[in-house]
Amino acid sequence: MKKQMFRERECIHRGESAEGELYKSVLYVQALQLLPVDQALKVAGKVSSFFWSDASHILVWLCQDCAATLELNERPRSIAQSSRRQA
Numbered sequence: 698m699k700k701q702m703f704r705e706r707e708c709i710h711r712g713e714s715a716e717g718e719l720y721k722s723v724l725y726v727q728a729l730q731l732l733p734v735d736q737a738l739k740v741a742g743k744v745s746s747f748f749w750s751d752a753s754h755i756l757v758w759l760c761q762d763c764a765a766t767l768e769l770n771e772r773p774r775s776i777a778q779s780s781r782r783q784a
Contacts, residue, residue: 706745707758715760720769722747722755728767740766 711717726749729737743763747755759769 703754703756704747704751705756705758706747708743708760708763710743710760710763711758715762717758717760717764719756719758720764722752722757724769725757725759725767726752728769732767736766 705719706722708717725744729741732740740763744757744759759767
């Protein structure tokens with residue numbers, strides 16, 4: 698079987714030793730699309746850019762605050778949380 702390769706992107710807070718988790722970028726993009734345009738632009742500006750067409754090959758590290766803005770930390774959708782659910 699072919700091993701799937703992922704590239705990582707991250708929010709600007711990773712260098713500040715903030716706590717966070719990796720999220721599937723498809724979920725990140727979907728969460729952005731649910732925000733009002735001005736707020737989505739603000740959040741997206743805090744994350745390393747990538748082409749949305751490449752989302753299936755990208756993991757996005759978000760600090761707890763950025764994930765909360767996208768309401769991602771309230772759902773079991775991070776990489777770490779999904780692996781815990783399978784165990």
